[in-house]
Amino acid sequence: MxxxxxxxxxxxxxxxxxxxxxxxxxxxxxxxxxxxxxxxxxxxxxxxxxxxxxxxxKNAEGYATVLPEPLSGWKADKAQTSAVGAAVFGGVSAATRTYTNAKGDTVEISISGDSALLMQFAPMLNNPAMAGALGKLIRIGNQRAVQNPDGDVMMIVANKFLINVQGTADSASKVAYAQAIDIAKLSKL
Known part of the structure; x- marks a missing residue:
């Protein structure tokens, strides 16, 4: 015992x-x-x-932390994250969140990184002449962005991350959500 x-x-x-x-x-x-x-x-x-x-x-979870809270009059789904291995497009980590207002308009923000494909796409968006061919050039804070005719916003951050803001909402709502993203925090990830 x-x-x-x-x-x-x-x-x-x-x-x-x-x-x-x-x-x-x-x-x-x-x-x-x-x-x-x-x-x-x-x-x-x-x-x-x-x-x-x-x-x-883990990177995708970090991206989710920079997605904004819903703006006034909007609600948001929980952020979704995904990571696709290197065998597919060189690998991609992403975080996405969808926002909806009372009228049923939606805004979806997606942040992608870790992609060799993104690295090939970044120079095109960083070149104003080439980016202008994709849509209207606008500023989101200190970032250059492209807004297409539907009001969707696309920008490259720190030459590592692709942000897409799209949905059925009006252009002003998409720009407001693009401005609400914590770009400084994303740049440090």
Whole structure:
């Protein structure tokens, strides 16, 4: 009996003094490193792909934090996040939120990043002559944006993020929502 108390006590001490488990990203990277060092390239790639996917998911969650609260007279759905692996368009992390007013008008904001495709698209939007071919150039704070004939707004932030503001609402509402995005915080992600 004394032995079982002693065993239980030692187990409790071992659990209580074990350092907190690292996060899933660090674990996946470490598993990939160990697999690589042991020569198991398949397991190394799978672990590092998992780490990459987990990082993309974490990025998407960060994007969701810069989506604005509903403006006066509007309500919003919960922000949705997604992360598509590198096999599709070089990988994309995104956050989207839809806002609705009493008349049923909608505004949807999406923020995308982590995409090789975006990096190819950014120079076009950053060049005023080329961007002007897509629509009317406008300013959203310090950002240059393009507004198409439907009033949808598109802008590139920090050469890493694509913001789209679209929906059935009028142009002024779409611009107001574009202005409500925390661009400074997004730039730091």
């Amino acid at each position: 004394m032995r079982s108390y002693l065993s239980a006590g030692l187990l409790f001490v071992a659990v209580a003094t074990t350092p907190a488990r690292a996060d899933d990203i660090v674990d996946a990277i470490e598993q990939g490193r160990k697999a690589y060092q042991s020569g198991d390239m398949t397991a190394a790639k799978q672990s590092l792909d998992l780490a990459s996917q987990l990082i993309a998911q």
